[in-house]
Amino acid sequence: MNETFLIPANSKKSMLIFGVFTPYDLILFGIGLFVTIIALLAVSLDNLAVTLLALSPALVTGFLVLPVPNYHNVRTIIKSIFEFYTTRQKFVWKGWCFVNGEEENKEQIYKR
Numbered sequence: 690m691n692e693t694f695l696i697p698a699n700s701k702k703s704m705l706i707f708g709v710f711t712p713y714d715l716i717l718f719g720i721g722l723f724v725t726i727i728a729l730l731a732v733s734l735d736n737l738a739v740t741l742l743a744l745s746p747a748l749v750t751g752f753l754v755l756p757v758p759n760y761h762n763v764r765t766i767i768k769s770i771f772e773f774y775t776t777r778q779k780f781v782w783k784g785w786c787f788v789n790g791e792e793e794n795k796e797q798i799y800k801r
Contacts, residue, residue, distance in 0.1 A: 708763055713756040717764075721750025 705711060710718075726749035734740045752762040760766045 705761060709756045711761070712755060714762060714764065718747075718750045718754050721746040 706715060725744055728743035728746065732739055732743055734743070753767075754762045756762055757766065760769070
């Protein structure tokens with residue numbers, strides 16, 4: 690009997706908390722909530738602009754850890770985009786005329 694086992698597509702989700710968050714995400718969101726609660730207690734909420742400013746830490750950190758398809762959150766997308774545009778990309782092309790960097794092979798090809 691030939692038994693083969695398939696790995697489920699969502700196997701990496703089991704490594705995340707609630708299948709969505711990393712510990713860093715929860716710490717980040719917790720700090721944002723803590724700062725928001727302190728700000729709500731410290732300022733008077735008579736003005737809409739002041740209220741939005743007091744709520745902004747929780748809103749920003751909540752947006753950063755918001756789950757999105759194909760990534761576990763927005764923070765991961767931003768990190769991936771930043772790394773893509775800031776690291777030097779090296780593409781090694783191995784097509785039909787790739788010589789593999791050997792000088793003698795280059796000379797033989799050019800003599801033909």
